[in-house]
Amino acid sequence: MSFSKLLNLIARTVTTSEFVSIKCDCSRYIYLLQPPYGSRISPISVDKFLVAIEHCTMNSAELKTTLQELNITQADLARLLLVTPRGVNLWINESRTVPGPAEAYLRLFRLLPPNLRQIELNRLKNNGTGMRDGIYGITFEGPQASGMGLLILDAGRVYGADAGAARYDGDYLFHEDTGIADIVLKVTFPPNIMSVFGIANPYEWAIDVSTSLDPKHDSGSLAVRTSLGQPLIAQFKFLRSLPESA
Numbered sequence: 001m002s003f004s005k006l007l008n009l010i011a012r013t014v015t016t017s018e019f020v021s022i023k024c025d026c027s028r029y030i031y032l033l034q035p036p037y038g039s040r041i042s043p044i045s046v047d048k049f050l051v052a053i054e055h056c057t058m059n060s061a062e063l064k065t066t067l068q069e070l071n072i073t074q075a076d077l078a079r080l081l082l083v084t085p086r087g088v089n090l091w092i093n094e095s096r097t098v099p100g101p102a103e104a105y106l107r108l109f110r111l112l113p114p115n116l117r118q119i120e121l122n123r124l125k126n127n128g129t130g131m132r133d134g135i136y137g138i139t140f141e142g143p144q145a146s147g148m149g150l151l152i153l154d155a156g157r158v159y160g161a162d163a164g165a166a167r168y169d170g171d172y173l174f175h176e177d178t179g180i181a182d183i184v185l186k187v188t189f190p191p192n193i194m195s196v197f198g199i200a201n202p203y204e205w206a207i208d209v210s211t212s213l214d215p216k217h218d219s220g221s222l223a224v225r226t227s228l229g230q231p232l233i234a235q236f237k238f239l240r241s242l243p244e245s246a
Helices: 003-014 046-054 060-070 074-081 085-092 100-111 114-127
Strands: 021-024 029-034 039-045 134-141 146-154 157-162 167-175 180-189 205-213 219-226 232-240
Touching (some): 060 085, 060 100, 085 157, 134 219, 146 167, 205 232
Antiparallel strands (some): 021 029, 167 180, 205 219
């Protein structure tokens, strides 16, 4: 996310407030203004601010603490920053560092009065998302056999298993503009178990599969692509939603 987009997000959050507003002038400074006095306080050079961020990167523990203090979930943060839940999960697990603009947004967001933070969070909840996380039942038919299993879609992650003891692990990317979730999975097969492709190995092995799902529908067909070059015909059915996060 560019810093200009960060500023737009910040401006969108606070400019409607009668208490606090933020603007960036042509001299590349951010000013915090407090009506009715309109006094300019805490001028921050954007360039210097970014350099400071580079030398003071938010770590996973601080990110978790910040989310707890703000009482927001990883999914809320993803929507605030216009990133995927999977990306936030990577920051939480320290697989990737928290980007400077994301850290800057969080630090400034934390400085907002609680009522302004709530306004922004309410806006997110009212707008919502077309994605429906939950437990999905699947049936599929391969060249040699058929099978059934469960998929759990949870904030950008996908995991599950089937009746043949294969494990599913991967992620999804939901496109708000099209309403479609693109799913990419690694399917791991146990040793000496015949797969629906008519393949069995004396060792654990895996393939990559991908498909697209429309979560608005309670059931439907899936065109499943595999790294074996053998497609699968599959059906899905939405079974239930996930429990609300604490």
